[in-house]
Amino acid sequence: MKVAIIGNGKMGKIVDRIAAGRGHEIVARIGREGNEAAAALTPERLAGAQAAIEFTSPAAAPANLRRLIEIGVPVVTGTTGWYEHLDEIKKHVRQHDGAMVYGANFSIGMNLFFRLAREAARLFSAYEEYDPFLFEHHHRFKKDAPSGTALVIAEAMRQSYRDRTPAPVSVRAGYVPGAHEIGFDSEADTVTMTHTARSRDGFAAGAVFAAERIEKRRGCFEFSQLLFEGFDESEVK
Numbered sequence: 001m002k003v004a005i006i007g008n009g010k011m012g013k014i015v016d017r018i019a020a021g022r023g024h025e026i027v028a029r030i031g032r033e034g035n036e037a038a039a040a041l042t043p044e045r046l047a048g049a050q051a052a053i054e055f056t057s058p059a060a061a062p063a064n065l066r067r068l069i070e071i072g073v074p075v076v077t078g079t080t081g082w083y084e085h086l087d088e089i090k091k092h093v094r095q096h097d098g099a100m101v102y103g104a105n106f107s108i109g110m111n112l113f114f115r116l117a118r119e120a121a122r123l124f125s126a127y128e129e130y131d132p133f134l135f136e137h138h139h140r141f142k143k144d145a146p147s148g149t150a151l152v153i154a155e156a157m158r159q160s161y162r163d164r165t166p167a168p169v170s171v172r173a174g175y176v177p178g179a180h181e182i183g184f185d186s187e188a189d190t191v192t193m194t195h196t197a198r199s200r201d202g203f204a205a206g207a208v209f210a211a212e213r214i215e216k217r218r219g220c221f222e223f224s225q226l227l228f229e230g231f232d233e234s235e236v237k
C-alpha cells in the first residue's frame with residue numbers, strides 16, 4: 001500500500017519504520033515546514049497515496065484533516081487535543097464521501113482497557129462507599145492535559161457515574177510513554193487497574209493497521225470500531 005505520513009515528530013518517525021516494515025511504500029513525508037494551514041497537502045504531493053497517517057499537533061490537525069478529506073485521501077489521525085472540531089470534521093467526511101479513522105489511543109491493550117473501565121465503573125458505581133479516581137502520567141513534552149486517552153476513559157466511566165465521574169488528574173514529568181490508572185477506593189480497600197505503555201510502537205502499529213482497513217472504505221470510524229468488528233456479534237451472552 002502507498003502511504004503518506006503527515007507529521008515528522010516522534011510518532012511520524014515510528015509510523016514510518018513500522019509501515020515500511022509491513023511492506024508499505026511511503027510516498028510522501030510532510031512535516032511542519034511549508035504546511036501551515038495544510039498548504040503542502042496538494043494532490044501533486046500526495047499523488048498515489050492510498051492512505052495518510054497524521055500525527056501532528058492539536059492546532060494543525062483540523063486543517064490537515066479537512067484538506068485530506070477534500071482531496072480524497074483516506075486518513076488515519078492519532079493526533080489528540082482537537083476533538084472540539086470532531087463533529088464538524090465528521091460532517092466534512094460525509095459531504096465529501098471521504099474516509100477517516102480517529103482515536104485517542106491506537107493501542108489494542110488500551111482499547112481493551114476502555115471496555116474494562118466501563119464495566120468496572122458499572123459494577124462499582126452501585127456501591128456509594130467506593131470513590132472512583134482517574135490518574136494519568138506522560139512525559140514532559142506532551143502538550144495536552146488531560147490526555148485524550150484519559151478523556152475517553154472518563155467518558156466510559158460517565159455512563160455509570162454521571163455527575164460523580166472523576167476528573168482526570170494529570171502529571172507531566174520525565175519520559176513515561178503513557179500510564180493510565182483507574183481506581184475505586186473505600187474505607188476497607190482499594191481496587192486499581194493500570195495500563196502502562198512500554199513504548200510508542202504499539203500506537204504506530206495500530207495506526208498502520210487502521211490505514212490498511214480504511215483504504216477501500218468510506219465513512220468516519222473511531223479506532224475501536226475497526227478493531228472490534230465482528231467481536232461484539234460473536235460475544236457470548
Ligand SMILES: NC(=O)c1ccc[n+]([C@@H]2O[C@H](COP(=O)([O-])OP(=O)(O)OC[C@H]3O[C@@H](n4cnc5c(N)ncnc54)[C@H](OP(=O)(O)O)[C@@H]3O)[C@@H](O)[C@H]2O)c1
Nearest residue numbers: 007008009010011031032035056060078080104105106203
Ligand atoms: N492516538 C495515539 O495512539 C497517540 C499516540 C501517541 C501520540 N499521540 C498524539 O499524536 C500527536 C503527535 O505526537 P508526537 O509524539 O509525534 O508529537 P511530536 O513529536 O511533537 O510531533 C508532532 C510533529 O508534528 C509536526 N507538525 C506541527 N504542525 C504540523 C503541520 N501543520 N504539518 C505537518 N506537521 C506538523 C511538528 O513539527 P515541529 O517539530 O516543527 O513543531 C512535529 O514534528 C499528539 O497530539 C499526541 O498526543 C497519539
